[in-house]
Amino acid sequence: QTFIPEIRTSSADLTMFLKKPPNISFAFFLTHLSLCHGLQSPKRHSPYSTVDTERYSSLVKSAMSRVSSQTPLTILEEDDHIYGPVLKSPPPTTLTRGEVRTPKVLHPFLHPQEITEEEAETGGPPARIHLNRGQGRSAIPSVTRILQQTMSTEQMFYLERWKRRMVQELGEEGFKEYSQNLFKQGKTFHSVLEETLTSGVKWTDRDPFEMSQYPPEVCGYMKSVSHVLDDVREVHAIESTVQHNTLNYLGIVDCVARYRGVLCVIDWKTSEKPKPFLSNTYDNPIQVAAYAGALNTDANYKYQVENGLIVVAYKDGSPAHAHQLNFELMLDYWKTWLLRLEDYFEKRYKKCYKNVFINML
């Protein structure tokens, strides 16, 4: 119907159309129908003598004339008609949204030049502020929860579809086990990484017997990130709670350290599939920007982070992909995060969200 707008077929028509003998191509079918229409010398005793040729005559004529008259120019015109004018690459902030919105809050990231060395603490063990929910914090939403509850319908659709397929393949129980195993692997990897960063003992320098105590996947993940760890210095915080001082959200950062000389919020990820591009990491960059934005306003931390880093580790030990988010990218993702935050409060507090949001600023 897109290519041949003057034809309107119902699904019943299409079903009938597809009941042609399987060894005969669609093009041949059309040609043959055209013969039946007397465009060329008619053929008797055809297997299609029962086909309602009158009914399909316009389709045949249209299809035949289009195919033969197609030139590069008409194809370009068709493309224009079907796909619309060519769009120049849109700015990253609008990628996940149909409409362009501007968040109301100023960004919490200082420009690299404005950060002086004195602001970053050096030495001492890394901070590890545990989450303590018992002190009136229960109303404060977390980064993960906000991201989960403000996913686009498209994102939810693909996740649901994936889940449905997996359940079909593995069964309800099998899928549950598979998911739990993925979580377990991720958790173990995080804890081993934590030990490594705290102790300062390189994974490769560890006692082979000790290494063999871990599941093979975890060894693979550690091998995978070893080249990234070589570029990590000055670990400032590990698994530490950060809370934004006005925007009323909290989260736990995996790691704050200097990566290639720049102070970063680092998020370690394990993945079954390769994620060579930042776009493969879905909402991870937003998560990192949210943590960094919170940390930079949190009085518990006396320094400012500049960049973010997402490290995707693989269990087969192949080199991890390290996606560094520079100042500009952090700013873009921070804006996206603010929109998600607005969405969350809007959903949660319905009409009075605006007052809630304004009160927080």
Place this chain on the structure above:
DNA sequence: GGATCCTTCTTCTTCTTC
């Protein structure tokens, strides 16, 4: 001790041919 919370993951078309 039990309940709750934050995380840990999962997505982007799909098939054929070389």
